[in-house]
Amino acid sequence: MTSAGPTLLQPSERLVALGSLAVRPVAYGGENGAGPLPPPSEPIDGLLVSAAEARRPALLRATTNVYGFVDLAPGLQRVLVVDPRGRFLPRAIAVDVPDRRPLADALARGAATLPAVADPPLALAWLRPAPGKQRSSGVHGVVRGPSGAPLALAWIRVDTPEGRFVTYSDHRGEYVAPLPFVRRPAADDADVQINVRVHRLLAEVPASADALEVFPASFDGLAPEIAGFDAVYEQAALVNKAVQFEVGKPVRLDLQPA
Structure with a gap:
């Protein structure tokens, strides 16, 4: 009886086998009662995906728009997603990475039998649009505190009859909430009433260009109605007010307490 030889993997298979985390950036377009609205099908190119504890940058597989890390240590990891082209706001996500080192060690030895380990997780990074571009329909403006100073990383929710859009302000206090899913009323001259709600971040935001140091990695799971929001x-x-919104136009709406 002959013994089995070492397990040989093609380069692409080896990358998958050794991978510790996969991150898929997704363009956020709003949500309804069933969850986020379906994102665009086209991939998002030109992003920088990094982690402080990664020895190598994430590798992009363009066909799936997935960025893969191969050397992250097990445990909770904070991953940063930045768009150098300025289309999307920078953000952070937190992912629990399983321990896959026994598999890497076995592959390095050329072992005939590979140990069973947890699959690398696939984490979605929902990216919000960055302010600065005109939108066909939606609201945009600046969030300010009681003193009139701009507020960075403010939590912003726009509720409409068809759904809601949750986003945050950038380091200058600017925000944009596209609302393409809001339908025009039967009467052409009728506006739609929307509600806009703003909450201030508890942590002090540093005067840096992206404020990623204090960005809440749990942002997508935060809401005033959910436990833990007040932490x-x-x-x-x-701000928590109803306003009239003219469907089909970019509407300037600065947000500041009365």
Whole structure:
């Protein structure tokens, strides 16, 4: 009886086998009661995906728009996603990475039998649009505190009859909330009433260009109605008001407490 030889993997298979985390950036377009609205099908190119504890940069597989890390240590990892082209706001996500080192060691030895380990997780990074570009339909403006100073990383939710858009302000306090899913009323001259709610981040935001140092990695799971929100944002809304929105146009709406 002959013994089995060492397990041989093609380069692409080896990358998958040794991978510790996969990150797929996705363009956020709003949500309804069932969850996020379906994102565009086209991939997002030109992003920088990094982690402080990674010895090598994430590798992009263009056919799937997935960025893969191969050397992240097990445990909770903070991953940063930045768009150098300025289309999307920078953000951070937190992912629990399983221990896949026994598999890497076995492959390095050319072992005939590979140990069973957890698959590398696939994490979605929902990217919000960056302010600065005109939108066909939506609201945009600056978030300010009671003193009139711009507020960075403010939590912003725009509720409409068809769904909601949750985003955050950039380091200058600017925000944009596209609302292409809002339908025009039967009467052509009728506006739609929307509600805008803003909460201030508890952590002090440094005067850096991206404020990623204090960005809440749990952002997508935060809402005033969900437990734990008050550990990250002020529970009392800075702004909570109904406004009239003209469908089909970019509407300037600066947000500041009365």
